[in-house]
Amino acid sequence: MPLWEAKGFWMRDSIHWPRPVHPLFVSYGLNPVEIGSVHAFEEFSIPSLKYEYLVLHGYVFQRIVSIGGDPPPVMERFPFLFHLWRINPLLRSRVLGFEKFLREKGFENHVRAWQDVWEPEAQERLKPIRNFERAKAGLEELANQLERCYDYLCWAWNPHNKVVMVGMYIRERWMEVCKRLFNLTEFEAYELVQMNDPAVFNTMNRLLTLARRAAADPAIKDSLSLPSEKALEQLANTWFGEELEGFIEAEGDRPADGFEFGPTWREMPEMVVGIIKSLMGSDYPTTEDSDFQAYRLGRVNELRSTLAGREREEFDTWLELAEQVQPLSEIHDYLLMTVPLCHTRYAALEAGKRLVQKGILDGSEDTLFLYREELLSALRENSLHPDLKGLVAKRKAEHSQNYSLMPPQTIGKAPMVPPLHVFPPIAAEGMKIFLKQYSLIEVQKEVPLELSAEGELFGTPGSPGVAEGPVRIIHTAEEFHLVQEGEVLVCPLTTPTWTVLFPYVAALITDSGGALSHAAIVSREYRLPSVVGTINGTKLLHNGQRVRVDGAAGVIQVLD
Numbered sequence: 001m002p003l004w005e006a007k008g009f010w011m012r013d014s015i016h017w018p019r020p021v022h023p024l025f026v027s028y029g030l031n032p033v034e035i036g037s038v039h040a041f042e043e044f045s046i047p048s049l050k051y052e053y054l055v056l057h058g059y060v061f062q063r064i065v066s067i068g069g070d071p072p073p074v075m076e077r078f079p080f081l082f083h084l085w086r087i088n089p090l091l092r093s094r095v096l097g098f099e100k101f102l103r104e105k106g107f108e109n110h111v112r113a114w115q116d117v118w119e120p121e122a123q124e125r126l127k128p129i130r131n132f133e134r135a136k137a138g139l140e141e142l143a144n145q146l147e148r149c150y151d152y153l154c155w156a157w158n159p160h161n162k163v164v165m166v167g168m169y170i171r172e173r174w175m176e177v178c179k180r181l182f183n184l185t186e187f188e189a190y191e192l193v194q195m196n197d198p199a200v201f202n203t204m205n206r207l208l209t210l211a212r213r214a215a216a217d218p219a220i221k222d223s224l225s226l227p228s229e230k231a232l233e234q235l236a237n238t239w240f241g242e243e244l245e246g247f248i249e250a251e252g253d254r255p256a257d258g259f260e261f262g263p264t265w266r267e268m269p270e271m272v273v274g275i276i277k278s279l280m281g282s283d284y285p286t287t288e289d290s291d292f293q294a295y296r297l298g299r300v301n302e303l304r305s306t307l308a309g310r311e312r313e314e315f316d317t318w319l320e321l322a323e324q325v326q327p328l329s330e331i332h333d334y335l336l337m338t339v340p341l342c343h344t345r346y347a348a349l350e351a352g353k354r355l356v357q358k359g360i361l362d363g364s365e366d367t368l369f370l371y372r373e374e375l376l377s378a379l380r381e382n383s384l385h386p387d388l389k390g391l392v393a394k395r396k397a398e399h400s401q402n403y404s405l406m407p408p409q410t411i412g413k414a415p416m417v418p419p420l421h422v423f424p425p426i427a428a429e430g431m432k433i434f435l436k437q438y439s440l441i442e443v444q445k446e447v448p449l450e451l452s453a454e455g456e457l458f459g460t461p462g463s464p465g466v467a468e469g470p471v472r473i474i475h476t477a478e479e480f481h482l483v484q485e486g487e488v489l490v491c492p493l494t495t496p497t498w499t500v501l502f503p504y505v506a507a508l509i510t511d512s513g514g515a516l517s518h519a520a521i522v523s524r525e526y527r528l529p530s531v532v533g534t535i536n537g538t539k540l541l542h543n544g545q546r547v548r549v550d551g552a553a554g555v556i557q558v559l560d
Contacts, residue, residue, distance in 0.1 A: 003057070003405070008070060009412040010054050010061035014512040017260065018492045020058025020402035023395060025260050027372035028153060028344050030060065036157020043158075044106065044165060045097030047431065051161075054411075058402035061411060064438075067091040070415040082422045099427040107169040110162065111324050114332055118159035122335045125152055129343050134350040142351045143379040149344040150372060156336035163332050167325045168437035169430070174322035181311060182303055186515075187464045187552060190524060192300055193322040194292070203251055204500055207272075210243055211279035224277050228270035231277075248272065253342040254334075254497055257477035261345045261368055265497075274481045275500050281485070292527070351379055360388055369395040409535075439514070451540055455558040459537070462508065462520035462530030464552040468559065469506035471545045473538050488547055490537050494519040502526045507549035509537045509556060523551075531556055 021029070030053040037051040049065040068088050075081045085091050101107075129152060132145050178189035214220045223234040235241045252266030265272050300319065307315055345368075352364030355378060361367070367375055369392045377384045385391050417435065420428040451457055472487035474480065477497055483489060485504040492511045499522055502508070508530035510519045515532070523530035529551035534540075537556070541547065546559040 004408050004411055006411050009414050010063050012409050013060045013062045015517050017060040021260055022368040023371045024368045026055055032153035033157050035154040037161050040158045040161035045094050045101045047094040047098055057405055059407040076416050079419050082418045095427050099424045102426050102430050107166050110166045111321055114163050139379045143376050145347045149340050152340045160336045170321045170325045172433040174318045177318045195323050211276045215280040228273040231273055253339050264342050278481055366392045457534055457556040459531040459534035459554050460514050461552055461554040462532040463523040465529035466550050467507040467529045468548045471541045473543055490541050502528050511537050
């Protein structure tokens with residue numbers, strides 16, 4: 001069987017998981033997506049069944065499962081057969097339900113659902129997970145904590161999908177209004193609703209404040225000149241140590257790198273110290289850019305003054321909605337995924353320590369190479385596998401080997417998109433919006449193997465602006481200390497942790513992502529020129545090369 005073969009069409013998810021994932025993450029990070037999306041799609045009457053993931057050699061591929069399966073080849077020859085959607089009871093119910101949902105302004109009515117309903121419920125559901133005392137727990141209690149984390153994640157993917165869908169729909173309708181009324185580009189439409197989400201900047205501002213206070217204290221500054229581990233020892237009983245401890249307590253449940261089960265800031269406080277050291281010379285403001293907001297509001301009023309009657313009313317309606325959903329809500333990602341996944345890791349590592357003591361495993365992190373059912377059965381002393389040490393050793397070897405593989409961007413032939421005119425007009429309009437928005441999350445193109453003859457590398461426009469600087473390639477958060485002010489950051493992807501670098505780099509280039517990826521949206525909030533989805537930017541560019549980044553055009557020009 002070929003290395004990359006599977007039934008149906010799959011797209012690689014390199015935005016979230018560019019590297020091979022562990023078995024335990026498949027259980028907790030991927031399987032709940034399917035469960036949560038089933039309920040979210042049903043409740044919003046989306047004419048699809050669910051998200052589905054496939055893991056091949058550790059690499060993650062995804063697709064949206066159609067009701068009734070992918071259309072057979074005969075429908076490509078006879079598109080009128082798509083009218084048969086009416087005889088599939090579930091599909092008919094979903095399509096007509098979606099039409100009703102849109103007609104009743106379902107997405108608009110859910111704009112505040114996160115603040116009013118889902119966030120309070122998330123906070124309440126997280127309390128027993130956050131308050132669990134791992135060190136004092138028995139094996140059964142650890143198993144129960146892992147079950148709580150799993151149940152929470154299965155629930156969380158329901159509101160997460162809804163938050164994303166509401167944002168997509170409102171964002172696209174706003175851009176359509178701006179295009180029709182003023183012939184604005186998508187970047188110009190985004191700029192009009194660029195309301196910075198405090199959650200995006202809160203962590204950075206706390207770090208900047210701590211860094212500036214440290215720079216003004218000669219004794220603290222002197223200690224921070226030491227390697228981070230030694231600095232931590234010297235600063236333990238100082239005001240800096242107390243402030244750092246408070247920061248870690250509030251913000252420590254963040255993976256140091258990526259979205260998977262990597263070490264967190266709570267486990268690696270020396271990494272936070274390293275970030276603070278790199279910020280000590282930064283002059284980035286700790287408050288929102290009031291000059292930009294004054295410009296934005298002036299531009300809004302200028303455009304609004306040209307409208308009257310129904311056009312002004314339409315503009316005002318979608319402006320208010322878009323201002324509420326436009327900021328990337330880091331807090332919903334943090335509460336719905338980051339925190340429970342981190343606590344899953346903590347419980348799994350504690351379980352690993354106990355299983356090492358019982359002679360069942362060799363290391364505490366060996367639990368990451370078990371699936372959920374295998375780990376739970378080992379904790380409850382009815383193991384599904386007689387030789388967990390041997391099983392883990394085999395999977396570790398495979399995991400290491402997987403890093404040398406080059407997975408394709410897609411597997412199989414893409415199914416035909418149904419001709420939208422066969423559906424009721426309102427439902428067809430909604431489907432068109434989601435087809436476009438989903439295409440903007442991840443790049444869909446062939447892998448570039450070299451620069452163009454003119455020394456250019458092409459990607460997807462992420463954030464407008466032109467900037468020049470030397471390349472700095474970073475693969476993991478452990479390399480953050482290498483980044484110098486004015487450099488062009490080149491990396492596989494970004495997560496909320498990576499945004500601490502944004503204030504003092506000149507531009508951003510990523511391998512993965514589309515116009516609605518984390519890197520693109522947050523770089524727009526920081527007004528940092530960016531090009532995303534280059535696929536091979538980290539391989540084709542080299543440290544120290546001087547490049548020009550044109551974020552609006554999606555082009556990187558090598559200058560030397």
